[in-house]
Amino acid sequence: MRRWPRAAAYLIIATLWITGCTWLLLEQLIAKRGPFGVIPHPLEPPLLLIHGVAALFSLYLLGWISAHHVLRWWTRRLRRVSGGILATLLAVLALSGFALFFLSDDRWLHAMALVHEILGVALTVFAIQHFFFRGRWTTRTL
Numbered sequence: 848m849r850r851w852p853r854a855a856a857y858l859i860i861a862t863l864w865i866t867g868c869t870w871l872l873l874e875q876l877i878a879k880r881g882p883f884g885v886i887p888h889p890l891e892p893p894l895l896l897i898h899g900v901a902a903l904f905s906l907y908l909l910g911w912i913s914a915h916h917v918l919r920w921w922t923r924r925l926r927r928v929s930g931g932i933l934a935t936l937l938a939v940l941a942l943s944g945f946a947l948f949f950l951s952d953d954r955w956l957h958a959m960a961l962v963h964e965i966l967g968v969a970l971t972v973f974a975i976q977h978f979f980f981r982g983r984w985t986t987r988t989l
Contacts, residue, residue, distance in 0.1 A: 852911075855908075856908055859905050863901045866894045870891055870895060874891065929976055930977060933973050936969065940967060946959040
């Protein structure tokens with residue numbers, strides 16, 4: 848990947864990760880209970896807005912990476928397991944994020960929020976593994 852697309856990809860990924868983790872910390876640790884429910888921290892709405900905008904850009908990034916990176920390495924049979932897990936988690940994360948935007952039923956909304964939060968954190972581990980352990984594991988060695 849050339850320098851500017853790589854920088855843009857890292858910027859999008861970092862923005863998603865930082866805003867998501869910051870929102871999660873604010874929601875779980877700093878939000879207070881009020882007489883009518885949870886009172887969100889004042890930074891939560893702008894963080895969610897930035898996270899949502901970055902998520903739209905990340906969908907384009909996911910398509911670009913799928914068309915260029917995945918197809919190139921899949922045919923060479925390299926890191927199929929970690930790449931397949933990463934792609935699946937990204938797809939479920941995108942679908943759960945999309946569902947959070949459109950669901951209105953509280954039970955489904957809570958379930959999708961939980962899925963999205965857990966996958967967002969777990970995805971970090973798989974992405975680091977996939978990125979840093981280049982060439983160590985192939986489908987032939989598994």
